[in-house]
Amino acid sequence: MGIISYVKEEIQVIRERDPAIKSNMEVFLYPSFRVILRYRLAHKLYLKGHYFWARWISQRGARKTGIEIHPGATIGRGLFIDHGSGVIIGETTVIGDNVTLYQGVTLGGTGKEQGKRHPTLEDNVMVSAGAKILGSFTIGENSKIGAGSVVLEEVPPNCTVVGVPGRIVRMDNKKVPRLDMDQVHLPDPVLNDIRKLQDENIRLHNELRNLMKELRCIEKKGEDDEDL
Numbered sequence: 235m236g237i238i239s240y241v242k243e244e245i246q247v248i249r250e251r252d253p254a255i256k257s258n259m260e261v262f263l264y265p266s267f268r269v270i271l272r273y274r275l276a277h278k279l280y281l282k283g284h285y286f287w288a289r290w291i292s293q294r295g296a297r298k299t300g301i302e303i304h305p306g307a308t309i310g311r312g313l314f315i316d317h318g319s320g321v322i323i324g325e326t327t328v329i330g331d332n333v334t335l336y337q338g339v340t341l342g343g344t345g346k347e348q349g350k351r352h353p354t355l356e357d358n359v360m361v362s363a364g365a366k367i368l369g370s371f372t373i374g375e376n377s378k379i380g381a382g383s384v385v386l387e388e389v390p391p392n393c394t395v396v397g398v399p400g401r402i403v404r405m406d407n408k409k410v411p412r413l414d415m416d417q418v419h420l421p422d423p424v425l426n427d428i429r430k431l432q433d434e435n436i437r438l439h440n441e442l443r444n445l446m447k448e449l450r451c452i453e454k455k456g457e458d459d460e461d462l
């Protein structure tokens with residue numbers, strides 16, 4: 235793909251997924267656009283063994299944008315990094331097409347692995363603000379990771395994950411995160427459990443109150459029988 239075609243594609247990706255962009259010219263100021271262009275150049279140098287220059291370019295991009303992408307990472311087409319500050323993408327990370335990352339996302343390692351140390355994100359994955367995905371496992375296509383989640387194990391396709399540690403709370407959700415950019419209205423299993431406990435507490439309280447009423451009626455009936 236030529237540089238002009240690539241720039242046009244990046245402009246389309248950003249405008250499609252960020253309603254705050256009002257013109258094509260604004261895209262050139264966007265951190266995601268600037269850092270991805272630097273990454274593409276750094277990655278080519280990395281593949282040719284020019285590691286110093288690859289890191290030099292990527293580190294300059296990190297200083298200017300707050301987004302750190304190791305030049306060894308493999309990234310498909312249509313990556314969108316919204317806001318971007320604090321995003322870290324490790325060396326052996328593999329990212330498919332049309333993936334969306336929000337600010338504060340880490341695609342990192344556990345520090346215990348060798349070789350492939352970082353996660354693989356398949357096509358159309360969305361990772362919400364502050365989420366951490368740590369380890370050399372796969373996040374299946376069309377999956378969504380909730381804000382602040384810490385994911386430490388494999389996620390099948392078409393799933394929603396929330397919590398610390400991350401838990402699957404929805405499967406076979408066929409909406410494509412590229413088109414569904416809502417990172418807020420996700421299932422909350424902890425809140426659901428609390429509500430169930432509240433309902434159970436109310437039920438037990440009502441049962442106890444009814445038992446106490448029955449007991450008082452029995453005692454009163456016993457006292458009346460003695461009077462007779």
